[in-house]
Amino acid sequence: VELVTHNMYERRRLACRMPMQKWMINVRVCIYISMLVYMYVHCSLSPVSPVSLVHRLIVIHTAVAVAQAALHLTTQNRMMMLSRSVLSASSRRLAVKAFMSTEAGAAGTMTLNFNLPHESVYSGAQVKQVIVPGAEGEFGVTADHVPLVAQLKAGVLQIIHEEGSEPEKYFVPGGFSLTHENSTTDISCPNAVKLDDIDSAAVTSGFEAAKAAYASAEAGSVAQAEAQIDIDVNRALGNAIGLSLV
């Protein structure tokens, strides 16, 4: 079973493209109810013994099972065939549990492990939110976040310790962020510096020197790639301290 939402039944009904499939999901219930109504009407019209009633119930159940099997064979719809297991509450709970963490800390905090090669900045700290500079875009991680592995780009990592407090910022040149099911996030970077330690004059001169090195380097060489890295990181440093380098 791979669909995992809180409202899987609704999702499946809406996802059925053919209109007939939409009501076919309920057909088992319809057959059952119509059989019961028939049985009730028939029994009330003619006197019948309890044993015969049980016999009829068994016949109805068999008929419903046969009808459902026929549906499975005819519709060829994988989602329809999974309907019984998908609709069962226990398997839905299991599926939701696979992707939702239930171990958030007190008052919805997450655990942060932020490590550098030479220093463990945070180990097991309970924080509210971490804003991570992913290579494909910046994103925030809070308690109960879906598991995620992200490569980082040069940018600012912000740690919000409590609701509404100012974020604690570090500039990181790169690294990886791994968020696990139990609301734990591991962030590993080769280096992390406080924004106050960044020298704006050094950033500007480094950026200009890198542009010159890029222009004079041979296309596709390591020297040009290193100049490109220089340009990108200096631009990110400039953005972090409020310079706008072009």
Add this chain to the structure above:
Amino acid sequence: MSTPTTFWRLAGMSYLQYVNKASAVVVNALKEPAKSQALARMEYSFNKSVWEAGTQGKKVPMKGA
């Protein structure tokens, strides 16, 4: 280029070389006390010894990287 990979991979660099170069750029852009502390952390050196007939010779620091 339309190859689905990064510019540094195309130039022949590995991820470690890429991220260590980015880290070095950040260190160069630091203010004074933080910069010299970071540069001191980045220093490395090698010692060399020659093995002869199963015994290790004397370790000698190598010059240069």
